[in-house]
């Protein structure tokens with residue numbers, strides 16, 4: 001279930017009279033994720049989960065085409081993102097009307113702009129007008145939708161009452177805000193994606209040395225990227241699923257975790273808007289979601305990824321399916337502290353050419369991160385960016401490892417040291433900017449010897 005739908009049902013729970021017993025039709029928690037469970041929104045109320053299939057979240061097996069319940073049984077009914085899977089939706093809505101008690105509310109939602117999926121069949125998409133028509137027997141019907149385009153909403157939601165009832169002005173106002181907010185998020189994210197596509201698609205961009213970047217165009221034409229909803233983005237044949245906090249789920253070849261929340265991604269889109277990045281290194285890839293995201297967003301000539309794990313199967317599968325093993329490289333079993341290996345990657349993968357962008361989302365530990373910074377920052381072109389993610393990690397994570405080993409100073413100490421360096425040597429560090437959870441360090445124009453480059457310590461920092 002999309003977060004926006006959960007938020008809508010939360011508004012219903014807080015603003016409407018939702019009488020007992022509450023029946024939820026289509027209650028099977030198909031993904032097995034906690035946010036699919038709507039029960040916590042209705043504490044202490046009698047709640048019956050009903051579905052045509054048994055499983056998590058289901059108390060009783062009932063088919064919406066012929067609900068085996070007497071008339072006037074349910075105090076209220078929820079039917080969330082289910083009707084598109086019901087072969088005869090008008091029959092189903094009439095059945096829900098029948099079993100609802102007089103004065104009871106039906107809360108119903110469905111997706112409009114969403115890829116065809118199963119659970120177990122996907123039959124329909126409903127417009128706001130379609131929902132109004134299906135709700136013909138109800139009174140006080142309200143329909144809301146949101147989406148980046150008015151004529152192509154993401155989701156459509158409705159409430160309606162049996163015989164008597166109506167929604168309050170506060171409910172309508174909150175739903176209006178819900179719709180505006182979700183619309184603006186989607187519209188903005190989409191605009192930035194389009195902009196990134198346009199910048200690249202305008203034609204061959206000329207590199208600083210005057211040579212054209214030919215590989216870029218073939219890469220560009222192969223890739224597609226679009227937001228599915230506010231928590232997932234499609235990159236070619238893969239769905240990247242964003243995470244809130246540290247709640248991660250296992251990736252598959254088709255659905256890969258992008259270990260960032262929407263705000264984080266939003267800040268990345270802002271930071272990298274119009275930024276030219278042909279040669280990119282990412283350190284710390286988890287399952288590869290972020291690497292695929294950068295690959296599609298930036299369309300680099302070469303992206304090399306460094307990862308401590310022995311293998312990253314979802315990313316390896318993505319790279320080999322595309323036959324881009326030459327330009328999209330993965331170096332597993334490689335520790336970010338290993339300066340020698342990092343230097344070798346610059347030589348082997350980039351022929352020693354300057355890098356445009358380096359992203360460090362690996363250990364979030366002071367020592368290893370500093371080693372990566374010292375090894376790679378000298379290889380950036382003037383104006384190139386080194387992005388250090390999750391720099392507040394030292395404030396959140398324990399100071400000792402599971403084995404009791406001291407993990408050293410916090411990562412923000414490195415940020416203070418780089419800040420000090422920029423103060424003393426602005427031709428080395430041209431600027432440093434803290435954005436949300438990451439720090440963007442811009443390379444100055446002074447030549448640096450990677451063998452000797454050191455960030456001076458700042459011993460007083462804790």
Ligand SMILES: C[S@@+](CC[C@H](N)C(=O)[O-])C[C@H]1O[C@@H](n2cnc3c(N)ncnc32)[C@H](O)[C@@H]1O
Nearest residue numbers: 258259284285286290307308335336361362363
């Ligand atoms: C936060 S996850 C990366 C998330 C990923 N960038 C994303 O946004 O989806 C950190 C990754 O860094 C790797 N890592 C941790 N310590 C490392 C080290 N010393 N060298 C290289 N990689 C390391 C971990 O194995 C893990 O895959």
